[in-house]
Amino acid sequence: MEDQVEEVKRKTDIVGIVGQYVALKKMGRHHKGLCPFHGEKTPSFTVNEEMGLYKCFGCGAGGDVLNFLMEIEGIDFRDALERLAEKAGVKLVAKRFEGGDQKQKLLEIMDIAARYYHWQLTEGKGGEAALKYLLDRGINQKLIKTFNIGFALPGWDHLTNYLTKKKSYQEELLEKAGLINKKNAGQGYFDKFRGRIMFPLLDAGGKVVGFSGRILPSLEKENEPKYLNSPETELYHKGRMLFGFYQAKQTIREKKRAVLVEGQMDLVSSYGAGVSESVAIGGTALTEDQITMISRLAKTIYLAFDADDAGILAIKRAVEMAEKREMDVKVVQIEGGKDPDEVARKNPALWKEMVEKAVDVYEFVMTHAMKKYDKGNVQGIKKITEEVVPFLAKIENSVVRELWMRKFAERLGVEVGLVRSEVERMKSGKTGITKPEPVKKIEEGVENKVEKLTKRLLGGLLLQPILRKQIKPWFEKTTLIGASGKALKLVMSQTEESPANLIEAAPSELKEVLQEAYMAEGSSENTTDKDIQELAIQLVREVIREEKKVLMEEMETARKEGREEDEDRLFAKVNELNREESRIVTFLG
Numbered sequence: 001m002e003d004q005v006e007e008v009k010r011k012t013d014i015v016g017i018v019g020q021y022v023a024l025k026k027m028g029r030h031h032k033g034l035c036p037f038h039g040e041k042t043p044s045f046t047v048n049e050e051m052g053l054y055k056c057f058g059c060g061a062g063g064d065v066l067n068f069l070m071e072i073e074g075i076d077f078r079d080a081l082e083r084l085a086e087k088a089g090v091k092l093v094a095k096r097f098e099g100g101d102q103k104q105k106l107l108e109i110m111d112i113a114a115r116y117y118h119w120q121l122t123e124g125k126g127g128e129a130a131l132k133y134l135l136d137r138g139i140n141q142k143l144i145k146t147f148n149i150g151f152a153l154p155g156w157d158h159l160t161n162y163l164t165k166k167k168s169y170q171e172e173l174l175e176k177a178g179l180i181n182k183k184n185a186g187q188g189y190f191d192k193f194r195g196r197i198m199f200p201l202l203d204a205g206g207k208v209v210g211f212s213g214r215i216l217p218s219l220e221k222e223n224e225p226k227y228l229n230s231p232e233t234e235l236y237h238k239g240r241m242l243f244g245f246y247q248a249k250q251t252i253r254e255k256k257r258a259v260l261v262e263g264q265m266d267l268v269s270s271y272g273a274g275v276s277e278s279v280a281i282g283g284t285a286l287t288e289d290q291i292t293m294i295s296r297l298a299k300t301i302y303l304a305f306d307a308d309d310a311g312i313l314a315i316k317r318a319v320e321m322a323e324k325r326e327m328d329v330k331v332v333q334i335e336g337g338k339d340p341d342e343v344a345r346k347n348p349a350l351w352k353e354m355v356e357k358a359v360d361v362y363e364f365v366m367t368h369a370m371k372k373y374d375k376g377n378v379q380g381i382k383k384i385t386e387e388v389v390p391f392l393a394k395i396e397n398s399v400v401r402e403l404w405m406r407k408f409a410e411r412l413g414v415e416v417g418l419v420r421s422e423v424e425r426m427k428s429g430k431t432g433i434t435k436p437e438p439v440k441k442i443e444e445g446v447e448n449k450v451e452k453l454t455k456r457l458l459g460g461l462l463l464q465p466i467l468r469k470q471i472k473p474w475f476e477k478t479t480l481i482g483a484s485g486k487a488l489k490l491v492m493s494q495t496e497e498s499p500a501n502l503i504e505a506a507p508s509e510l511k512e513v514l515q516e517a518y519m520a521e522g523s524s525e526n527t528t529d530k531d532i533q534e535l536a537i538q539l540v541r542e543v544i545r546e547e548k549k550v551l552m553e554e555m556e557t558a559r560k561e562g563r564e565e566d567e568d569r570l571f572a573k574v575n576e577l578n579r580e581e582s583r584i585v586t587f588l589g
């Protein structure tokens with residue numbers, strides 16, 4: 001297995017794979033781009049082809065091409081490996097990971113069930129009414145195929161029989177897949193989904209992991225929910241699911257935006273109308289995981305939710321989560337129908353236009369509140385302020401916040417100072433309304449100056465072998481400590497010109513620091529020999545300074561304790577370091 005992993009990695013072009021998700025630009029020996037794992041405006045995400053590694057110097061994400069795929073697609077090691085192996089033309093020996101067996105079986109079952117439902121809808125006799133219902137609603141054959149829509153017959157055991165008798169699967173396994181339930185009384189099982197239009201829920205890799213079933217209207221019963229979703233299983237986790245994500249991924253990346261709708265029907269209709277960057281949250285509250293999935297591909301979300309109270313709450317939630325990721329939120333103002341499904345079905349062109357005309361979320365909130373309440377009286381102004389201020393308080397960027405506060409004050413006809421103080425009050429949590437969660441800022445590196453300089457010099461010397469011999473003697477009288485210090489000593493004594501080969505041959509405990517230093521050396525084409533020499537001198541002086549600091553402290557202690565000999569000895573050492581410092585500065589010339 002190990003060899004095969006290496007083989008797949010070797011045959012995979014990491015720049016090509018990462019480039020599908022991140023716009024990369026060649027800079028020096030590396031490719032750089034905006035990190036897909038955290039919000040940033042200047043690229044600190046680096047990919048190195050030669051080493052087959054990526055590293056973000058903003059959030060610390062990093063690894064090989066398999067790590068990248070696992071992270072960005074939310075898939076496990078095996079899935080990532082299989083996908084790359086297929087692309088690279090490597091036939092994996094069918095060795096299963098521990099515990100991977102059952103998951104594989106469950107995926108197999110879900111796939112067969114989806115095919116079965118789809119067949120019932122498109123070709124089976126029992127699916128005719130359901131098919132007519134969909135076609136009447138403008139969901140054509142092409143959409144049915146794209147989303148692999150199916151139909152679960154109204155009986156109690158169609159799927160159970162098919163999977164146990166025809167396909168010989170054990171009932172326990174089908175129950176684990178969330179497809180059948182145990183009977184309350186008596187023996188045996190029954191189908192969970194009955195008389196429902198079935199929407200398969202796919203993971204990011206396109207595998208069926210669950211279903212959402214909408215009851216066929218003619219079969220609606222009072223005590224049955226309109227939508228029934230798969231239970232949480234080994235495969236399906238509802239908070240991590242975005243319906244249509246697999247189909248929309250490519251367009252989201254291209255258009256740099258995702259249109260978020262509520263239900264499955266909204267999604268299919270919106271997609272059918274040509275807005276193929278649509279995804280649905282599928283009747284749950286928007287989760288952090290869902291926002292994260294989108295933020296990896298695009299930085300703008302269009303919310304196409306109902307503008308009722310629940311919708312406003314959902315919008316508020318979305319804004320909070322999006323602000324933390326430096327994403328922009330726009331709101332599609334739905335008119336001419338009660339939901340995206342209705343509008344998109346009636347008038348696809350109008351729906352497309354509505355999406356294009358989406359307004360900034362803060363604009364939307366203001367307009368919405370001003371329509372709802374009268375700004376002509378005090379009570380109205382109070383209500384409007386209560387609705388708008390919590391949104392303004394959540395804006396992370398202070399310039400943007402200031403702009404919106406001014407806009408709001410102007411529209412409301414009050415002094416901006418009043419709005420500002422309300423926003424400040426809310427931000428500091430002095431109002432009764434709960435304060436937004438503190439934003440988790442990415443921690444600034446706690447590395448000290450020496451560490452930073454060492455790593456930079458390491459990177460420089462990895463790329464400029466000629467300078468190693470020259471610079472090595474400069475460090476003769478100083479002590480380099482830590483992994484980076486050791487790595488620097490190692491590099492200075494090497495003649496190997498290829499950084500990749502040098503790192504490969506290095507002791508394993510130094511590999512990581514070497515890789516990192518090498519990857520950090522971004523636009524190395526512009527680094528001159530002089531730059532590196534200056535860096536080296538800066539480092540030596542910094543190390544000397546640190547060493548002197550320690551010596552001086554020891555000297556002070558010795559003096560206080562009356563140990564004169566020690567004091568003299570330490571003093572000599574300090575002097576020696578002073579001489580060393582002047583000696584090194586002369587090297588630069």
Ligand SMILES: [Zn+2]
Nearest residue numbers: 035038056059
């Ligand atoms: Zn990052």
